[in-house]
Amino acid sequence: MPTEVVATPRAEQQIAGLDRIHAKAFGDCLDDLAARGCKALGYRLSGPAPVDHMCVKHLRDSFRVVVAFEDAAGPGYCWSAATTTRIRS
């Protein structure tokens, strides 16, 4: 599902601090996320809301992207944190 990806200000700080290799991995992940939505992510966290609206994708080393969906059902917004972006589909 095509998805819009939006970075939070905290995410922008983290993205700006990535080295070339990690920035490339992150960029590829965003492209995949924009094209395929949730299917581009690895697994969903379990727990009470908002935890159950969050998915994780491990990229390189210990570097991972966490995406939090505003609305788990149907199209809506989702965000990633740790390296943080928001996504709308």
Added chain:
Amino acid sequence: MPGDYYGPARGKLPLAGSEKKPHTRKRDRRRGDAMTIAVEERRLRSLFERVEAVEDVARTLAEDDERRAKLLAVSDSALAEEGTVRPVIAARLLGLSEKTVRAWAAADVLAVARSSPRLLLDVRSVHAVSHLVSELRAAGQDRDLLDQVWRRLTNAALLDRDDLRESLGQMRRGEGRVLRPLPPDTT
């Protein structure tokens, strides 16, 4: 003279204490090790049970209740006092093979307290992982146990991160900049 009873070793004079058969020493030592492992396992199992009893009581209290924090601190210090545990004991406590326990230590799922001259694991870490393993087994999720335990541990640490909480707050306030817009035909 002991040699009179057993008969002297061929071509050698009987030595003091030679009435003991050498192979029984090794067997005795093995039996001794097994006893030590069983005793140590029983002692740690009992410690875990006491700690869990205290934790259960603590969890009945409100999160901002001082008594809850005190009880949890007591159970934590009881584990900290114990300090370290051998992989063979950790394996028995977790219901895993020693090889698996060593692999989990190498993967940082179990905290290593000391790696030389022999591997010793942090008791608190073994206790925390024992909770997760029990939960996963109770839920019938025995497959890929390492991956699942690792995920749960890293996720728990993730949710404690300030940057994640800050980002979630920004998400709720609608703050953000578009990095990848929706294709025009989907809007």
